[in-house]
Amino acid sequence: MTSQTFPLEPAPITGVAKITTTRHCWMQCRFCDFNHFTPVLFDTKITSCLPLADAESRLATMPTSIGLIKIRGGLSFREPFTYFRSLVRAVADGFNGPIQAFSPIEVNQWHRVEQRPVRELLAELKWAGATRLGPGGSEILVQSWRDRLSPYRIESAAWENLAQLGWETGLPPSAMILAGKWLSAADIKSHLRILAANSWHHIEVKVFRAVALQPELEPMHILALCRLVSETRETLNDTPIYVNEPPGGLSHDARILLTQAGADGFYTTLEAIEP
């Protein structure tokens, strides 16, 4: 029984404005809130993505404490790539900080749907004002879990290659691990080993929150989360680790425990802009 030392204050907390283009996604990842099934048929009623005018008016009244803007969305077949490019452009016009726009999953979709080269799409995102790529698609890179939880995703090797192209364009890619209770110690190890094979701008540890009607998918306990963060710190020793807080945020104690485990910062959502 030894006393441990703790930081008195947690690592810096970054206020995030999260812009969601649409809450519908055809990919049906089971851990995701956006997995309402919306078959793509001729008479499907899906509301369109966030209108640009709405995004602009909401951005004008954004609190000044925002340190990062994340743009993400479900995968939509309705809007062309130019819509997403314009959205990034509109956001970049009113914000000087970092903009984490979309992820290899969306880039892959545009690539497949519009038949355009990936490098070209990335370059246009960069031109529009994005500063880095989000970690979407790397929630779990262990293939057996990928098959169970997000079977329609591209394979993890393809995801990694796509993400690494971001370095060429000047959109540093990031990766994450979704902290769900279903991961065993061995799963975490192999996920981290896959991540350690490449280089990342930062790693996000995303605190999973329960999804409706899926009691088998449980969030991770705070003590298990601390173990996960310290293991990530040991495996990827010079990549910054950010803990992505669930809605409502973490408690002060939880932040201190995670800082002690090796987290370099916290992302907490201050503003959610949704259609």
Next chain:
Amino acid sequence: MTKPLYWIPTLFLPNHWQPFYDPLAKMFLAAHQGRGHIVSPQPLGVQVPSLALTQPQSGYVYHVNADRDQLPNRDRLGVTDVVVSCPTGIEDTSLARLNALYRYSTVRRITLTRDAPRHPLLALSRALDTILQSFPHISVGIDVETFGWDAAAHLAQQFPDLRLEGIDDNQLWQLMQLGQVLGRTVWLDDFSHHPKALPPLPQFKISDPPPIDVHRIPFSSRFR
């Protein structure tokens, strides 16, 4: 062998005595398989396994809140359960109060509460270390309601002897989950020591990947 965690449901009866407190206590015990600790202003008319009174009375354990209660005549105290704000240093007034009680009564157990702005996690962890070493013969517990679950979980991991208190029925799942991560069983108990093991939380299997048949729409079997 790892130490179990104990869940001690507690019923606090308000100071103004009401005749329905007797049936209330009976119902409380029936709801917890005959176990549970009761804190009452006066002895109850029914047989209860574990009782402490908020007034000193000979033959009963005195439940005293050292921060709030006026201490009565010192030689009437007898055995006490002390609730006190966690002392974090030698200068702390709550340490002086705890010392006074320790001198004039037989302290059976100590429950520490947290005063959030004054008690950062660092201070608590050090204070608990000192307290557990200074009173090895007294059962020390923390009040989860004021400590918060995140701090309580960490402290329970750091100090396996620590008792967690103030967990009501709808927070039991938090304790069960803590037991699960720490690999410790959870027992339902009170201070009369006839514990009963609680069944572990249900576990749901994550199903296999849905078979994909691209010749049918929708192509996921989950939505047919």
